[in-house]
Amino acid sequence: MAQSIETPSVVQKKSSVSYVLKSLLKSKTGFAGFLIVIIVVLVAIFAPLLAPYDPALINPTKMLKPPFWIEGSDPAHLLGTDNLGRDILSRIIYGSQVSLLVGISAVVLAGIIGIVVGLVSGFYGRWVDMILMRLVDSFLAIPNILFALVFLAIFGPSVPTLIVVIGVTNWVAYARIVRGETLSIKEREFVKAARTIGVKNSIIMVRHILPNVMSSFIVISTLSVASTILLEASLSFLGLGIQPPTISWGGILSDGRDYLATSWWLATLPGVAITITVLGIIFLGDWLRDLLDPRMEK
Amino acid sequence: MSDMNPILQVKDLHTSFKTNAGYVPSVNGVSFHVNKRQTLAVVGESGSGKSVTALSIMGLIEKPGKIEKGSIQLGKTELTTTKEKEYRKIRGNEIAMIFQEPLTSLNPLFTIGNQISESIKLHQGLNKNSAKEKVIELLNHVGIPRAEKIYDSYPHTLSGGMRQRVMIAMALSCKPKLLIADEPTTALDVTIQAQILELMKKLKKDHDTAILLITHDLGVVAEMADNVAVMYAGQIVEYADVFSLFKDPKHPYTKGLLNSTPKFFEKNEKLESIRGTVPPPNAMPSGCRFNPRCPFAMEKCMKENPPLIELDSGRKSRCWLVEDEGGNKNE
Numbered sequence: 001m002a003q004s005i006e007t008p009s010v011v012q013k014k015s016s017v018s019y020v021l022k023s024l025l026k027s028k029t030g031f032a033g034f035l036i037v038i039i040v041v042l043v044a045i046f047a048p049l050l051a052p053y054d055p056a057l058i059n060p061t062k063m064l065k066p067p068f069w070i071e072g073s074d075p076a077h078l079l080g081t082d083n084l085g086r087d088i089l090s091r092i093i094y095g096s097q098v099s100l101l102v103g104i105s106a107v108v109l110a111g112i113i114g115i116v117v118g119l120v121s122g123f124y125g126r127w128v129d130m131i132l133m134r135l136v137d138s139f140l141a142i143p144n145i146l147f148a149l150v151f152l153a154i155f156g157p158s159v160p161t162l163i164v165v166i167g168v169t170n171w172v173a174y175a176r177i178v179r180g181e182t183l184s185i186k187e188r189e190f191v192k193a194a195r196t197i198g199v200k201n202s203i204i205m206v207r208h209i210l211p212n213v214m215s216s217f218i219v220i221s222t223l224s225v226a227s228t229i230l231l232e233a234s235l236s237f238l239g240l241g242i243q244p245p246t247i248s249w250g251g252i253l254s255d256g257r258d259y260l261a262t263s264w265w266l267a268t269l270p271g272v273a274i275t276i277t278v279l280g281i282i283f284l285g286d287w288l289r290d291l292l293d294p295r296m297e298k
Numbered sequence: 299m300s301d302m303n304p305i306l307q308v309k310d311l312h313t314s315f316k317t318n319a320g321y322v323p324s325v326n327g328v329s330f331h332v333n334k335r336q337t338l339a340v341v342g343e344s345g346s347g348k349s350v351t352a353l354s355i356m357g358l359i360e361k362p363g364k365i366e367k368g369s370i371q372l373g374k375t376e377l378t379t380t381k382e383k384e385y386r387k388i389r390g391n392e393i394a395m396i397f398q399e400p401l402t403s404l405n406p407l408f409t410i411g412n413q414i415s416e417s418i419k420l421h422q423g424l425n426k427n428s429a430k431e432k433v434i435e436l437l438n439h440v441g442i443p444r445a446e447k448i449y450d451s452y453p454h455t456l457s458g459g460m461r462q463r464v465m466i467a468m469a470l471s472c473k474p475k476l477l478i479a480d481e482p483t484t485a486l487d488v489t490i491q492a493q494i495l496e497l498m499k500k501l502k503k504d505h506d507t508a509i510l511l512i513t514h515d516l517g518v519v520a521e522m523a524d525n526v527a528v529m530y531a532g533q534i535v536e537y538a539d540v541f542s543l544f545k546d547p548k549h550p551y552t553k554g555l556l557n558s559t560p561k562f563f564e565k566n567e568k569l570e571s572i573r574g575t576v577p578p579p580n581a582m583p584s585g586c587r588f589n590p591r592c593p594f595a596m597e598k599c600m601k602e603n604p605p606l607i608e609l610d611s612g613r614k615s616r617c618w619l620v621e622d623e624g625g626n627k628n629e
Binding site for chain 1: 386398
């Protein structure tokens, strides 16, 4: 009998903190992602301490100064100044607060709606699926930005409404993916096996199907944090996003668009901040997916 | 063949599936019973309705499928009218099932211990620690070495045979009266098959379980079964105890099945097959359902489907040839 089993790998409790830390240190990208996300979060929290200037402070004597590595820069403004002479570094530091808040909360909100709808739709199938998927189709038929504009025009732009609006317009993508995965997983034999031992439908959904759907969900949702931050930027550009004096990366980016030909750093630097943050979140998400899947263990 | 205390009694079961072309019957008037400590093997080709019969008993026929007629009695409980909520208490507790693919029957994301204890916690209301003790006891019982360690392992670290043992442990966790095994050894290699069959036999003795064994492997039937029901196109075509079935098959289909199994002493002979395939349920031939493939088909076979004719020995066969041998009409 003994020869019929492969040696099981050393078993460790998945839940223990030391296990999680060890796995984080082992994964290079995961660790890098973790560092980036921690740094961005800390910057957002301690923005008032870190920012060298008041981000709204206008200085007409120092307009459109380039960042430090370009000739003609002002040593007092490391990343230069914008068209009103405001310090870009301070604006990026303050902007992280709203961008992270909106980006992450909107994705979480959209994810929760999407997972619930997708699971129920895929699991129960038939008319439930019909109704929910037609609802999804009708959401898809309306362009996101139009939907968001109408909502923001009605409720007035503010950070909470922005989160809700972006969340409510983006859930359809998750619902589709979760539904598709659910459709395939519910036919797997372990779901049938769970039925044969008398497990309730609701528990089968949450305990047996949901964890198997999570890996695709994590990948998609980390990727879409980026598009959410950019959607917020385009809404700001259209004048219905974050209203000044509140600052977001998207806002700085769209402010800088007018000066792209002459002072490219205005739009580029907040773009770089978005890119780095998103990269960090994606790396972290990848690692998290592997952590949650015991088959990925090496 | 005594009817003393059947654990499971299925009478005239009709299960059909709704398609665009209306209701298509998949199981068509199947009756059998399984007694305590007995194994009934249900044999047949793919598409003969074996698995649908098993799922009907488990109450897991999902829409668009439906049990249209008939009765399924477990002990004294009539299952076809049982409400879903009550049924859940029966599943896993009084009837358990193991599947063909032990690889996919376990959720890859949970440890073995976690999955076996799910059933125990559900039906016996034990707390975590006593459930764990019980699980380790069960794992030992089904012959898994180092049970403590396996408890915390994930399914992908186990071999097929080990996984099937785990499935059996899971099925037996609440000492069910009836175990339905749907091709339990098909996906395993031959040496492991023998071990699993041995294990099932031992457990049948230890727990007084009745087994409904679904298979298309006649070797497994010979090894395990007390009685055999041969199914063809949704109907039972022959019912006999295992010895007489192998010695003297009555139905041409059973003969065909036996002939298409390799035999040890007859070398050099070309293995026979039954020509043709099982007709799809929406295009059954008129008369006997086997007639297009039957080497003995007569004119009568084209016109009228024979009933399940009971012979003196208690055997049954759905064939006009048997009638000539002096069988009595049963249905």
